[in-house]
Each structure stands twice: as structure tokens, then as C-alpha cells.
Amino acid sequence: MSARRIRLLIWKEFTQLRRDPLLIRLLLVMPVLQLILFGYVVAVDIRNLATAVVDLDQTSTSRKLEAAFSGSGYFTITQTPATEDDLRPLLDRGTVKVALVIPEGTQDRLDRGETAPIGIIVDGSDSQISAVGSGYASQIIAQFNADRMTEQGVSVTAPGIDAQVRVMFNPTLDPVNTMIPGLIAAIMMISLMAIMSQAVVKERESGTLEQMFVTPIHATEYLIGKLTPYAALATAQMLLVAAGGLFWFRVPFNGNFWVVLVGLALFMLTCIGLGLLVSLVSRTRHQAQQAVMFIMIPTMVLSGFIFPIQSMPAIIQPLTNLIPLTWALEVLRGAFVKGSGFEALAVPMIVLAGFAVVIFGASIVATRRRIAE
Amino acid sequence: MTATTTPQGVGAIRAHALRRTFGEVVAVAEVDLDIPAGAVFGLLGPDGAGKSTLIRMLATVLRPDSGTAEVFGHSVTAERDQVTPRIGYMSQRFSMYPDLSVMENLEFFATVRGVGRADRRTRAKALLESMGLDEFTTRQAQFLSGGMKQKLMLATTLMHEPDLLLLDEPTTGVDPVSRREFWRILAGLHREGRTVLVATPYMDEAERCTQVAFLDRGRIQRSGSPDEIKAQVPGQLLEVSLPEPRAAMAVLADVPGVTSVHLLGDVVRVLWDADADPEAALTGALAAAGRSGRVREVAPDMETVFAYLAEASGAADEEQAS
Numbered sequence: 295m296s297a298r299r300i301r302l303l304i305w306k307e308f309t310q311l312r313r314d315p316l317l318i319r320l321l322l323v324m325p326v327l328q329l330i331l332f333g334y335v336v337a338v339d340i341r342n343l344a345t346a347v348v349d350l351d352q353t354s355t356s357r358k359l360e361a362a363f364s365g366s367g368y369f370t371i372t373q374t375p376a377t378e379d380d381l382r383p384l385l386d387r388g389t390v391k392v393a394l395v396i397p398e399g400t401q402d403r404l405d406r407g408e409t410a411p412i413g414i415i416v417d418g419s420d421s422q423i424s425a426v427g428s429g430y431a432s433q434i435i436a437q438f439n440a441d442r443m444t445e446q447g448v449s450v451t452a453p454g455i456d457a458q459v460r461v462m463f464n465p466t467l468d469p470v471n472t473m474i475p476g477l478i479a480a481i482m483m484i485s486l487m488a489i490m491s492q493a494v495v496k497e498r499e500s501g502t503l504e505q506m507f508v509t510p511i512h513a514t515e516y517l518i519g520k521l522t523p524y525a526a527l528a529t530a531q532m533l534l535v536a537a538g539g540l541f542w543f544r545v546p547f548n549g550n551f552w553v554v555l556v557g558l559a560l561f562m563l564t565c566i567g568l569g570l571l572v573s574l575v576s577r578t579r580h581q582a583q584q585a586v587m588f589i590m591i592p593t594m595v596l597s598g599f600i601f602p603i604q605s606m607p608a609i610i611q612p613l614t615n616l617i618p619l620t621w622a623l624e625v626l627r628g629a630f631v632k633g634s635g636f637e638a639l640a641v642p643m644i645v646l647a648g649f650a651v652v653i654f655g656a657s658i659v660a661t662r663r664r665i666a667e
Numbered sequence: 668m669t670a671t672t673t674p675q676g677v678g679a680i681r682a683h684a685l686r687r688t689f690g691e692v693v694a695v696a697e698v699d700l701d702i703p704a705g706a707v708f709g710l711l712g713p714d715g716a717g718k719s720t721l722i723r724m725l726a727t728v729l730r731p732d733s734g735t736a737e738v739f740g741h742s743v744t745a746e747r748d749q750v751t752p753r754i755g756y757m758s759q760r761f762s763m764y765p766d767l768s769v770m771e772n773l774e775f776f777a778t779v780r781g782v783g784r785a786d787r788r789t790r791a792k793a794l795l796e797s798m799g800l801d802e803f804t805t806r807q808a809q810f811l812s813g814g815m816k817q818k819l820m821l822a823t824t825l826m827h828e829p830d831l832l833l834l835d836e837p838t839t840g841v842d843p844v845s846r847r848e849f850w851r852i853l854a855g856l857h858r859e860g861r862t863v864l865v866a867t868p869y870m871d872e873a874e875r876c877t878q879v880a881f882l883d884r885g886r887i888q889r890s891g892s893p894d895e896i897k898a899q900v901p902g903q904l905l906e907v908s909l910p911e912p913r914a915a916m917a918v919l920a921d922v923p924g925v926t927s928v929h930l931l932g933d934v935v936r937v938l939w940d941a942d943a944d945p946e947a948a949l950t951g952a953l954a955a956a957g958r959s960g961r962v963r964e965v966a967p968d969m970e971t972v973f974a975y976l977a978e979a980s981g982a983a984d985e986e987q988a989s
Contacts, residue, residue, distance in 0.1 A: 501762030507728040
């Protein structure tokens with residue numbers, strides 16, 4: 295192993311990258327474009343949910359509750375039908391996504407110290423809206439109860455409004471908060487797969503691979519020289535997305551920096567390995583591109599990056615376990631949003647490590663053998 | 668590691684029963700080679716004869732299925748690290764980085780081989796000047812002409828001053844002027860004492876070699892110096908100038924004593940192997956057919972020798988098959 299030769303290979307790789315202005319532009323524009331697409335489009339959609347309120351109580355309490363909903367920014371009250379029967383067509387047509395029903399006597403019940411049930415109806419045809427919408431609603435009602443208690447000086451255990459929705463995950467969950475960590479992993483996978491898959495094919499096509507054999511460069515040096523520049527590039531892309539997420543979209547980072555780093559490093563090895571394997575089985579760069587598409591599409595659809603795994607059919611769900619991105623998302627989202635540590639994320643971490651060892655290891659062995667041939 | 672330190676008397680290349688197959692195809696079959704240091708060895712043969720496969724095995728980039736090969740006494744399989752610093756291998760295809768400049772390619776491959784900075788600078792300057800590439804140092808390799816690309820590859824393989832050059836069809840697809848210039852450079856390397864193994868389909872290039880070998884269907888059919896090879900062709904070579912040479916070929920082929928008839932431009936070349944006076948016999952036969960022509964003896968060249976040998980080996984195969 296010679297550090298000088300590895301440095302030389304890295305210099306060569308960067309020089310070639312610099313000479314390919316289109317590639318560089320694509321690699322820098324892609325993360326930004328995806329950040330905007332996934333971050334902004336999703337965020338705006340879920341912020342102003344069209345909401346109907348059926349106020350059968352017509353009291354100060356009911357009006358305060360309405361104000362709490364419309365003031366949250368998540369719900370925009372667009373309809374105020376007089377009866378519950380009028381709600382159905384509004385939901386059917388999709389005019390509103392969420393409906394709030396405040397029954398008659400809500401204030402009376404609360405004044406008597408009883409539990410007052412209210413109804414929240416969420417359009418279930420969009421799993422994301424229903425999950426997120428009901429989450430926001432629960433949060434608002436919890437806040438409403440807490441405010442009411444402090445105002446009246448009642449003990450915390452006193453009954454209040456009981457919203458008829460049950461959400462098992464953190465109700466503060468903002469879709470952007472889960473989208474950004476996912477995006478970091480997805481961008482890393484896309485760009486590493488796209489470039490690594492070309493790496494060896496390109497040198498074989500240009501005949502330079504054979505010329506390498508008659509130099510003292512060893513297969514290991516060659517691989518390190520080849521992987522380092524692209525790993526660095528992928529890291530730069532990730533930082534760009536992370537910075538955009540944290541500072542522009544204000545995604546909170548609750549987690550442990552090391553958890554994120556270890557998870558990403560393991561996932562990076564997996565992606566490099568997959569790309570190299572594609573490069574080995576492809577004879578031309580065109581074939582390599584097609585093979586990458588073949589891997590990326592099921593990965594995007596099945597990993598839970600775009601569609602929640604919970605909403606997939608039961609027979610499909612086990613398949614998602616075979617996709618490395620699934621586990622990377624679990625680690626990153628857990629670390630970013632819930633602040634989970636190594637213990638809580640032990641299972642996905644171990645699975646990711648397994649993927650990294652098997653896929654990266656296999657690709658290195660196969661590349662060495664192919665180069666030595 | 669310069670040419671002057673090459674031990675005299677030690678063969679540059681020794682191969683024994685070298686064999687390589689690709690699936691069902693036998694590319695190289697039981698080839699023996701003994702090339703002394705300082706030779707310019709021409710590997711001749713038609714396309715698909717196995718020239719590239721043989722060279723790639725000697726260059727350590729392809730493993731033989733069986734047999735042994737040594738370069739300066741070191742095995743090309745077991746002692747690659749001793750072999751590669753002493754050889755320069757130029758593949759048939761252009762194999763420089765297309766998006767790196769002339770100078771960057773030279774620098775890259777020389778640095779990888781451990782050539783020091785001062786040596787790199789002086790050698791690059793000298794090589795680029797002698798090859799007429801000094802005006803194109805900053806041009807990307809992909810934008811060079813065919814001849815310049817070949818010269819860049821040769822310059823790159825010379826940067827570490829190898830004792831043995833393995834050149835796989837270096838002048839294929841290169842214009843005649845560049846070809847001549849390329850051989851002028853090779854002649855200079857020969858004078859410096861380097862060993863050159865060059866594969867070529869061009870027979871005129873074979874004349875410039877100190878030794879040649881004919882490779883056909885993976886086997887060496889003949890080898891020796893160009894004069895020795897020519898001596899292997901029995902009889903004398905005659906050139907017949909006459910109108911409608913193509914039509915006259917059949918007449919000439921039927922004359923007893925004629926072993927082979929070939930068309931070369933607008934003359935017919937006849938190989939004569941008999942005791943009788945060829946001139947009288949040929950002009951007589953032509954007169955009988957109502958034609959006339961001028962006959963003169965010429966020195967056999969490699970083109971004719973090669974055509975004869977290829978024909979002879981083809982005939983031998985047919986005999987074996989029947």
C-alpha cells in the first residue's frame with residue numbers, strides 16, 4: 295500500500311470530475327431540487343388542511359376550540375355546516391380533509407367536571423394526511439385542555455375534552471421532519487449508486503483498466519483511490535441537504551450526532567458496494583444505468599421513503615425488510631425526530647451493519663478478482 | 668533499470684508451451700518463444716491469429732491456462748512485481764484517460780510507476796519533442812489525431828525507461844507518414860539496446876525487425892530473421908508484367924514448376940521451384956495462350972513470403988482434414 299499512489303489516483307479522479315461540468319452540476323443541483331420537491335411540496339400541503347367545523351354547542355368554549363384549530367396553522371376552517379349530516383358530502387367530494395364536531399352540551403359537561411367527547415373525522419383516503427392531521431388535532435386538544443386547567447387552577451388529573459382520535463406516534467411529527475432525514479439517505483444512495491456503477495465500467499471501456507495492470511498499483515489501492523473521491527462527494531451532498539433541512543426548513547435535530555454518523559457510514563458502504571456490483575456485471579455504461587434504475591425504483595417505493603410501510607398490503611410488508619434504505623430511514627428518522635440512541639436503534643443498526651459487511655465485502659472481493667483477472 | 672544494465676545473454680522473453688483459451692476458442696496454443704535482449708521481434712499474423720492474447724500474457728495482464736513465460740528471468744505469473752517495472756505495454760486500443768491532457772497522462776502513469784519529479788520533467792520534455800507532441804501538452808487526449816494518440820501511448824510506456832516494450836499493433840489505423848515516424852522512434856530504441864516485441868499485420872514493417880515469427884491460429888508457424896524466413900520459401904520469385912494480369916493468372920498457375928501465383932498491383936508474382944529456366948517456360952506458356960509478358964526475377968519480400976506461408980499452412984490443414 296502506498297499513500298502516494300492512492301493520492302495520485304484521487305487527484306486523477308477529481309481532475310476527471312472537474313472536466314465533466316455536467317456531472318458536477320447534476321450532482322449539486324439534484325440534492326437541492328429534491329430538497330425543494332420533497333421538503334416544500336409536502337410541507338405546504340399538510341399545513342393548510344381544509345377543515346369543516348360543526349358547532350352544535352355554540353358556547354364560548356366551542357368558539358375557543360375553533361380558534362385553537364384555525365390558529366394552529368395546520369387547519370384552515372373553510373366550512374361551517376349546521377348539522378353533522380351536511381358533513382358527509384363535503385368529505386366525499388374532498389372539499390374538506392378534516393372535520394371537527396363539537397356536540398351540544400360540551401361546555402355544560404366541562405363545567406360539571408365531566409369528560410366531554412368531541413369528534414374529529416379525518417379523510418382516510420390519504421394515509422399521510424390522516425395520520426398527520428389526527429396527530430395535529432390531538433396536539434391542539436391536549437394544549438387546549440392544559441390551558442383550560444391552568445386558567446381555572448384545576449388539578450392536572452381533572453377530566454377535560456376527550457378527542458375521539460387515537461394516535462400512537464409523537465403528535466408533533468411534522469412531515470418535513472421525517473422527510474429530511476429520509477432525503478439525506480435517499481440522495482446518498484442515488485448519487486453513490488449512479489457514480490459508483492460507472493466507475494469500473496468506464497475504465498474498462500476506455501482501456502485504462504488494462505494499462506493499470508502493468509503499473510505497480512494494487513487492487514486495494516485502486517479501489518481506495520476510486521471510492522474516496524465519490525464518498526467525499528456524497529458527504530458534501532448530504533451536508534448540503536442536512537444544512538437545508540436544519541436551517542431552511544427548521545427541522546429539529548434532537549438526536550445523537552454519533553448515531554447519525556454511524557448509521558450513515560454503514561449505509562454509505564452498502565451503497566458503494568451495490569454500485570460496484572452493478573459496475574462489475576455491466577459491460578457498458580448504458581447497461582449500468584439501466585441496472586441502477588432497476589434497483590432504485592423498488593427501493594424508493596418500498597423503503598417507506600415516500601409511502602408509509604404501515605399502509606402497504608400485509609404480503610408486501612416483509613419485502614421492505616430486504617431493502618437497506620428501509621433500515622437507514624429507521625435509524626435516521628429515529629435519531630433526528632425521536633432522539634433515539636444506540637440501544638433503541640440496535641436492531642436497524644445491526645441490520646445495516648449486516649448489509650454493509652455482506653454487500654460491501656462481496657463487491658470488494660468481486661472487484662479485486664475481476665481486476666486481477 | 669536502464670537498458671545498459673540489462674544482462675547480456677539472458678533472454679528478454681522465454682516462453683514454453685504457452686496456452687490460452689476463451690471458451691471453445693483456442694487463442695494461443697503451445698507457443699514457444701525465445702527472444703534475446705536487444706532484438707526487435709516482429710509478431711506477424713492475420714487478425715485473430717492470437718497476437719494480442721500472446722502479448723497480453725507476456726505483459727502480465729492475462730493469465731495463461733498452462734505453460735510458462737519469463738521476462739528477464741522472472742515468471743509473468745508468479746513474479747509480476749519483478750516484471751511490470753521493466754516492461755512497457757501498449758495495448759491495441761487507445762488506453763489513456765481521454766479527459767486528461769497529454770502531460771497529465773504522462774505524469775500520471777510515470778508517477779504511479781515511481782519515476783521521480785526531475786526525471787519525469789526531463790523525460791517528458793525529451794519524449795514529447797522527439798515525437799512532435801510538444802505543442803499539444805495541454806490538449807486532452809481525446810482530441811488528438813490517431814497518430815498522435817499512438818505516439819502519446821508510446822511516450823507514456825517509455826517514461827519509466829523499460830527494457831522491454833510490448834507493442835500490440837501500434838501502427839494500425841495510423842497514416843503512412845506517422846507509421847514511418849513511429850518506426851524511426853523504434854529504431855532509436857533498438858539502438859539504445861532495448862528489446863521490442865511488436866505485433867503487426869503490415870508485412871513491410873516485418874522487414875525492419877531483427878527477428879520475426881508467423882503466428883496463425885494460435886501457433887507459431889515459422890520464426891527466424893527475415894532473411895531466414897525468406898530462405899524457407901523454396902525456389903525463386905518472378906514478377907510478370909503483362910496486360911490483363913488477372914486473366915493471365917490461370918495460365919501461369921498451370922505451368923509445371925509454378926508453386927504459387929499472386930496478384931500484386933498490376934503485376935503477377937510467381938513462385939518458381941524447378942530446375943528449368945523459368946523465363947523461357949513462362950513466356951512460352953503465355954505465347955501459347957496468345958499473350959505476351961515481361962518476366963524478371965525479384966528478391967522475395969515479406970508480403971509474398973507471408974502469403975506463401977499462409978497458403979502452405981492452409982493446404983497442409985486441408986490435407987490433414989481429408
